[in-house]
Structure formats: structure tokens, C-alpha cells
Amino acid sequence: MSDSKGRFGIHGGQYIPETLMNAVIELDEAYTKYSKDPKFQAELRDLFNNYAGRPSLLYYAEKMTKDLGGAKIYLKREDLNHTGAHKINNCLGQALLAKKMGKTRLIAETGAGQHGVATATVAALLGMECVIFMGKVDMERQALNVYKMRLLGADVVPVTTGTGTLKDAVSQCMREWTSRIDDTHYCLGSCMGPHPFPTIVRDFQSVISKEIKEQMLEKEGSLPDAVIACVGGGSNAIGSFYNFIENEDVQLIGCEAAGRGIETKETAATINTGRPGIFHGMKSYFCQDEYGQIAPVYSISAGLDYPGIGPEHAYLHDLGRAQYVGITDEEAVEAFEYLSRTEGIIPAIESSHALAYAMKLAPTMDQDKIIVVTISGRGDKDCKAIARYRGQAIVD
Amino acid sequence: MIAITDAFKDHKAFIPFITVGDPDLATTEAIVKAAADNGADLIELGIPFSDPTAEGPVIMDADLVALEAGTTTDKVFELTKKLREDGITVPFVYMTYANVVFSYGTEKFAKRAQDAGVQGVILPDVPYEEKGDFDPIFSQYGIDLISMIAPTSEDRITRIAREAKGFIYVVSSLGVTGTRAKITTDIAAMTELVRAAADVPCAVGFGISTPEQAREMAAKSDGAIVGSAIIRLIAEHGRNAAGPVGAYVKAMADAVHGIK
Numbered sequence: 001m002s003d004s005k006g007r008f009g010i011h012g013g014q015y016i017p018e019t020l021m022n023a024v025i026e027l028d029e030a031y032t033k034y035s036k037d038p039k040f041q042a043e044l045r046d047l048f049n050n051y052a053g054r055p056s057l058l059y060y061a062e063k064m065t066k067d068l069g070g071a072k073i074y075l076k077r078e079d080l081n082h083t084g085a086h087k088i089n090n091c092l093g094q095a096l097l098a099k100k101m102g103k104t105r106l107i108a109e110t111g112a113g114q115h116g117v118a119t120a121t122v123a124a125l126l127g128m129e130c131v132i133f134m135g136k137v138d139m140e141r142q143a144l145n146v147y148k149m150r151l152l153g154a155d156v157v158p159v160t161t162g163t164g165t166l167k168d169a170v171s172q173c174m175r176e177w178t179s180r181i182d183d184t185h186y187c188l189g190s191c192m193g194p195h196p197f198p199t200i201v202r203d204f205q206s207v208i209s210k211e212i213k214e215q216m217l218e219k220e221g222s223l224p225d226a227v228i229a230c231v232g233g234g235s236n237a238i239g240s241f242y243n244f245i246e247n248e249d250v251q252l253i254g255c256e257a258a259g260r261g262i263e264t265k266e267t268a269a270t271i272n273t274g275r276p277g278i279f280h281g282m283k284s285y286f287c288q289d290e291y292g293q294i295a296p297v298y299s300i301s302a303g304l305d306y307p308g309i310g311p312e313h314a315y316l317h318d319l320g321r322a323q324y325v326g327i328t329d330e331e332a333v334e335a336f337e338y339l340s341r342t343e344g345i346i347p348a349i350e351s352s353h354a355l356a357y358a359m360k361l362a363p364t365m366d367q368d369k370i371i372v373v374t375i376s377g378r379g380d381k382d383c384k385a386i387a388r389y390r391g392q393a394i395v396d
Numbered sequence: 397m398i399a400i401t402d403a404f405k406d407h408k409a410f411i412p413f414i415t416v417g418d419p420d421l422a423t424t425e426a427i428v429k430a431a432a433d434n435g436a437d438l439i440e441l442g443i444p445f446s447d448p449t450a451e452g453p454v455i456m457d458a459d460l461v462a463l464e465a466g467t468t469t470d471k472v473f474e475l476t477k478k479l480r481e482d483g484i485t486v487p488f489v490y491m492t493y494a495n496v497v498f499s500y501g502t503e504k505f506a507k508r509a510q511d512a513g514v515q516g517v518i519l520p521d522v523p524y525e526e527k528g529d530f531d532p533i534f535s536q537y538g539i540d541l542i543s544m545i546a547p548t549s550e551d552r553i554t555r556i557a558r559e560a561k562g563f564i565y566v567v568s569s570l571g572v573t574g575t576r577a578k579i580t581t582d583i584a585a586m587t588e589l590v591r592a593a594a595d596v597p598c599a600v601g602f603g604i605s606t607p608e609q610a611r612e613m614a615a616k617s618d619g620a621i622v623g624s625a626i627i628r629l630i631a632e633h634g635r636n637a638a639g640p641v642g643a644y645v646k647a648m649a650d651a652v653h654g655i656k
Contacts, residue, residue, distance in 0.1 A: 014523060
């Protein structure tokens with residue numbers, strides 16, 4: 001009888017067409033082999049340190065801390081990685097793995113464009129062909145990233161189906177993969193999809209929490225009281241949480257995009273408004289209607305504009321180990337502006353969701369408490385959209 | 397009692413696919429009746445899904461048209477029941493996605509499908525490894541979960557075939573649904589593996605649109621499945637599609653039934 005793999009509690013699994021099954025089985029076997037291979041790990045570490053610029057800084061945001069007048073705030077600066085976001089961690093890992101498997105072509109979906117840029121970058125570095133699928137709406141929202149991907153040698157294919165956003169790009173990537181498997185690896189960008197992707201992506205991103213732990217012990221001699229990260233599919237959050245799951249005193253908080261509010265239909269807050277479902281290869285929580293039709297979600301942030309969440313987050317939620325809160329567009333934009341003004345750091349609008357919650361939480365905590373916020377990416381790509389949100393037009 | 401095996405009893409089977417509610421439920425009713433009257437041996441009824449990841453653009457569009465027209469899973473059950481009440485006896489198989497069933501409640505779905513007179517369900521995003529969520533519950537209600545095999549299945553075919561129920565859906569080519577000029581997969585080799593493992597009919601789908609292709613595919617298996625070519629006819633003729641679909645089904649069924 002059946003033998004379901006890659007479960008996180010009831011979540012996860014491999015809900016994909018038969019055509020792809022041997023491909024994910026092959027990937028699982030290769031990953032199992034290489035994840036234990038010291039040579040592979042050394043190569044990856046070398047790429048992390050000498051190409052991506054790891055370890056990323058753990059920065060004490062002193063002005064922000066004093067201004068908010070509560071817990072001490074540290075920022076994990078994934079925005080300082082090469083390509084400007086945490087996405088590079090996963091792309092380096094997966095591309096290296098794909099190369100070992102003899103694949104010569106990478107395909108990937110992208111929402112905000114950060115994962116697309118990171119994939120295109122790594123493809124250029126490792127000499128692989130690259131095709132990025134991006135929703136047409138997102139291509140308009142993130143035109144600069146489209147240019148960058150093409151500059152790096154990737155083909156960018158507009159996805160016009162459905163809402164023309166991240167979920168449609170994922171669907172189109174899956175369709176593309178079923179038509180060309182032999183030479184192609186699907187470099188999935190978040191801790192979602194069919195097994196082994198949620199595990200592979202989490203492992204490659206867990207370098208974030210590994211470093212936070214080491215850096216905290218060095219700077220403060222103790223672990224943080226709370227770790228906060230934004231969640232779309234949830235890769236920077238699972239990376240930020242993973243090594244702290246065993247430390248039960250460390251509060252783990254994922255910030256979902258509430259869009260115009262979780263009480264409205266214009267939201268992408270999956271845990272807060274969704275229910276269990278099966279989609280994009282996994283069992284997890286999804287925004288959907290009463291008949292299981294996937295909801296057309298909304299957020300100002302193209303990277304969080306996704307109707308599902310990775311299965312490990314769904315499990316951490318079920319266990320009560322992590323908590324998931326909704327942050328509105330307005331709150332995120334205020335945090336975006338606040339960090340720019342206060343610390344001279346322009347955060348990605350995605351990461352601004354995590355910052356917004358930290359701004360609410362810090363004043364309620366004692367001054368001897370510590371919060372770590374993961375700044376998953378830099379905000380250059382968002383300036384135009386935020387200016388528009390504030391009623392200003394930026395003309396090049 | 398209507399059974400899926402009825403479809404393969406007398407000759408090779410021709411199996412049309414129709415998205416329920418495209419362009420509306422009344423038209424679907426007329427199309428299904430026309431298909432049954434013109435020689436369809438089994439009919440796949442598509443319950444529309446917002447994000448059908450195994451479909452090409454033609455069926456994707458049909459799903460969206462059907463949803464925009466207000467089609468729901470409950471309305472699909474009602475229409476199916478009405479077709480049975482009107483005397484249509486061809487076996488029916490629902491084709492939809494895991495979330496449509498899971499979200500409805502798998503047991504409630506199975507119960508209503510049985511009540512509506514359906515014999516099987518195809519879920520293209522539920523492979524062998526995940527069928528435990530659905531198969532045991534469907535079985536309790538006399539519904540067969542149809543297994544699929546693909547050109548990439550290789551060593552998996554034997555295992556899948558041994559536990560297969562109703563018939564095996566042989567995916568002819570890599571990629572998604574949609575018409576293809578040529579099918580290059582060695583279908584005969586796949587069906588031989590199935591036959592060595594189990595006594596279950598095989599029907600080939602994905603990419604078939606002409607009587608010649610249907611004849612060729614059915615000759616190497618037990619039947620041919622056609623989706624996108626029919627959906628395209630429906631898109632072209634809209635509410636008047638029953639006539640053209642009936643004529644198309646007749647030509648295709650004649651081609652398939654003529655195989656010795």
C-alpha cells in the first residue's frame with residue numbers, strides 16, 4: 001500500500017502528477033547522498049562564504065531599540081548577501097545538487113523576482129541554462145528584476161494564466177517540468193511543493209538560524225527571546241527558525257501578508273484565513289473557497305502574494321511551536337519607511353512585514369529581552385511601488 | 397449496475413472528456429447525451445478547478461469558463477444525477493484535482509458521487525504514494541480511484557498496475573494535456589508491462605485528436621481518451637456544441653470500435 005514521504009505532521013507529501021514522480025524520487029536520492037557528502041558540503045560552504053558573502057551580519061539596531069524603548073533588536077542582514085536576499089542560499093545549494101545530478105538546465109518560478117535573480121545568477125556562475133517563469137502582473141511590478149534576469153542570461157517567460165502572480169508561476173513551472181525532465185532541475189524557491197523540496201530548501205536556508213545562534217552567543221552570551229521573519233511560502237522564516245525549534249524558550253513568529261486586512265478578501269494571510277488543503281504538491285494550509293478553489297490572494301508584496309504556506313510551517317502552527325500573525329500593507333509600508341529613516345537600511349517590503357511586528361512587540365517587552373528580525377532582502381526593488389503607494393510617481 | 401469494465405467489454409473503448417459547466421450546465425447536459433448517443437463507451441466529467449496543474453491551455457480555459465459561470469462541485473453532482481435519471485447508462489468517471497475532493501470532505505464527496513451514479517474518479521495530482529488519502533474511502537462507496545502511468549513511470553508500472561482499479565490511464569507523452577501532432581512514446585511497451593502484472597484495461601490519453609491517432613493508440617491498448625480536441629469544439633460552438641461534439645464522437649468511436 002501507499003508509502004507517503006516527507007510528512008510534517010499531517011502536512012507535506014508528494015501530490016504531483018505521475019509524470020514527475022521518478023524525478024522527485026531521483027532528487028530525493030541524490031539529496032540524501034550529497035547532504036552527507038563532506039566534499040559537497042565543503043563546496044557549498046565555499047560558495048556561501050566566497051561568492052554569496054556569508055556569514056551575513058547580525059546587526060544591533062541601537063537607534064531602533066532606543067526609539068521603541070523595549071526589547072533589544074538585532075537584524076539578521078540577509079539583504080547583504082550577493083543578489084540582495086536570502087534566496088541565494090537555496091539557489092546555490094540546489095544548483096550545485098542539480099549539477100552533480102548531471103542536469104544542465106534550471107527552471108524556476110519567481111514572485112518579487114528575487115528568487116529569479118538568484119537562480120539566474122547561480123546559473124550564470126555554474127554555466128547552466130536558465131528559464132524563469134514570472135506572473136505578468138509581477139513582471140510589471142518588478143520590471144528591474146526582469147531586466148536583471150535577462151542581463152544574467154536567463155529567459156524570462158511571462159505567465160498570463162490565473163491572477164498572473166506567484167501561484168500561477170509555480171503552476172506553470174510544474175507544467176514545464178513535466179514536459180522536460182531529463183536535463184532540467186526545477187529550482188523551487190521556497191520551502192514548499194512536493195517532498196523533498198520543503199526539506200531541501202529548509203536545510204539550505206537553515207544556515208540563517210545556525211549563524212544567528214552563533215552570533216547571538218558571541219554578542220550576548222544567550223539566545224534571543226524571539227525570532228521574527230516574514231512568511232510567504234516561508235523559506236527565510238524556516239531558515240531563521242530551524243535551529244531554534246529545539247530551544248522552546250525562543251518564541252518563533254512568522255509574519256504573513258494581511259494585504260488590506262485579514263477580514264477582507266484582499267489578503268494573503270494563509271494561516272490566519274486559510275484551511276487545510278492539497279495544492280502545488282503538498283498538503284498544508286491554503287486560502288480557498290468552500291469548494292476548494294484556490295483564492296486569488298493579494299498583498300502589496302509580490303514575494304508574499306501566495307495562497308499557501310510551506311508544510312513545515314503548517315506543522316509548527318499545529319503544534320503551537322510557532323505563531324503566525326498578519327501584517328497589513330499599511331503597517332509594512334510604515335516599517336519600510338521607519339527602518340530607512342531610523343537605521344539607514346532600506347528593507348524589502350517582504351521583510352518589512354517582519355519589522356512591523358517587531359515594532360509592535362518590542363515596546364511590550366523588557367529591555368533585557370532580545371528580538372532578532374530577519375531582513376530577508378533589500379528594498380531597492382520596492383522603492384517605485386512604495387512611492388506609488390504613497391501617491392508619488394518616480395519617473396526614470 | 398453500471399461498471400467501468402462495461403466500457404471495454406465488447407470492443408476497444410472511446411472515452412471523451414468534458415469539462416462540466418463549460419460554457420454552462422445545460423450545454424454540458426446536451427453534450428454528454430450527444431456523446432453517449434454517438435458511441436462514447438465511458439465519459440470523463442471534469443469538475444473544474446481554479447489551478448489545474450496537469451492541464452494545457454485549452455482545458456485550463458474551460459475550467460475558468462465553468463467556474464466563472466458558477467459551476468460548483470454540488471452542481472456537478474446534481475447534473476450527473478439528472479443524466480442518470482434521464483437514462484444515460486454509460487459509465488462516468490470524474491476527473492478533478494485532489495483539493496476539490498479533500499476540501500469537500502473525501503467521504504462526503506465519495507458518498508455524493510456514488511449517489512449521483514459515478515463509477516470512478518481520476519485525480520492527476522494524486523500519485524501511487526498518496527492514494528491512501530482517497531482510495532480506501534472511495535472503495536467503501538464503490539468508486540474506483542483510477543491510476544495513471546506515464547512515459548517516465550518505468551519501474552513503477554508493475555507496482556501501480558497490481559493495485560489498479562477500473563482502468564489504467566496511460567499518459568501518452570511528457571507534458572500537460574493538449575493535442576499533439578505526433579506521439580512518440582512506446583505505448584505498447586507500457587501496456588505490456590501492465591498486462592504482465594494485472595488484468596486491468598489500459599486507455600491512452602494526452603495528445604490524441606484525430607481518428608487515425610485514436611485508432612493507433614487504441615490498437616496498442618484498450619481504448620483512447622480525448623479531451624482538449626473536444627473542449628476546443630465546445631469553445632468554438634458554445635451553446636450549440638452538442639451537435640458538433642456528437643458528430644466528432646461518432647467519427648472517433650467508429651475508428652476505435654473498428655479495431656479487431
